[in-house]
Amino acid sequence: QVQLQESGPGxxxxxxxxxxxxxxxxxxxxxxxxxxxxxxxxPGKGLEWxxxxxxxxxxxxxxxxxxxxxxxxxxxxxxFSLKLSSVTAADTAVYYCARETYYYDSSGYGTWSDFxxxxxxxxxxxxx
Amino acid sequence: xFMLTQPHSVSESPGKTVxxxxxxxxxxxxxxxxxxxxxxxxxxxxxxxxxDNQRPSGVPDRFxxxxxxxxxxxxxxxxxxxxxxxxxxYCQSYDSTNQVFGGGTKLTVL
Numbered sequence: 471q472v473q474l475q476e477s478g479p480g481x482x483x484x485x486x487x488x489x490x491x492x493x494x495x496x497x498x499x500x501x502x503x504x505x506x507x508x509x510x511x512x513p514g515k516g517l518e519w520x521x522x523x524x525x526x527x528x529x530x531x532x533x534x535x536x537x538x539x540x541x542x543x544x545x546x547x548x549x550f551s552l553k554l555s556s557v558t559a560a561d562t563a564v565y566y567c568a569r570e571t572y573y574y575d576s577s578g579y580g581t582w583s584d585f586x587x588x589x590x591x592x593x594x595x596x597x598x
Numbered sequence: 599x600f601m602l603t604q605p606h607s608v609s610e611s612p613g614k615t616v617x618x619x620x621x622x623x624x625x626x627x628x629x630x631x632x633x634x635x636x637x638x639x640x641x642x643x644x645x646x647x648x649x650d651n652q653r654p655s656g657v658p659d660r661f662x663x664x665x666x667x668x669x670x671x672x673x674x675x676x677x678x679x680x681x682x683x684x685x686x687x688y689c690q691s692y693d694s695t696n697q698v699f700g701g702g703t704k705l706t707v708l
Binding site: 509 | 599630631633635641642643644645648654688690692695696697698699700701702
């Protein structure tokens, strides 16, 4: 059974950098069919995809956050990480890490499936 | 970038059927799969429908998904409503570069 666990500071000061790590167990971040994402949810609001990384280091970010986001992977530790710079109160949220499947269908067309495994989420508050 | 628009809330009685819509703002709804997630308070989302109309193992067949190209929307239908179905539901899809979630729908079963 694949499990994901977020870790990192629960309180970050405005203008500083938020840093979180997701540790994967029961599976490998180096598995070729999976991309590893960060998703956040401000209190009482909806889900927002932040970005993903492939084990090779290839990344893609939400355009609205792209200038402030860096996602990295450490295959030796079976972890991937999020850095969000210049945070403000608007970045206060529960941050989730999640796995998503990518595969090629019978026509050879690249297709995303669902976010099938999620971490429990970690609340990060931005406040002085 | 496109958006997915859901009703803010829906309510229905136990035993009835409810449908939650998810309308794509640009690009064809049929071009990329739609997923549906259920989220209970304090918990991470879980998949109830993936790839438009597929149910993960363990999800009851009371949950079904469909897409309608004419309205460029996807729908989640829950039949035989139970009080345990009360939760927030999110649709999700993608394009060539981005993953997008709908704003979520709060389902009340009363």
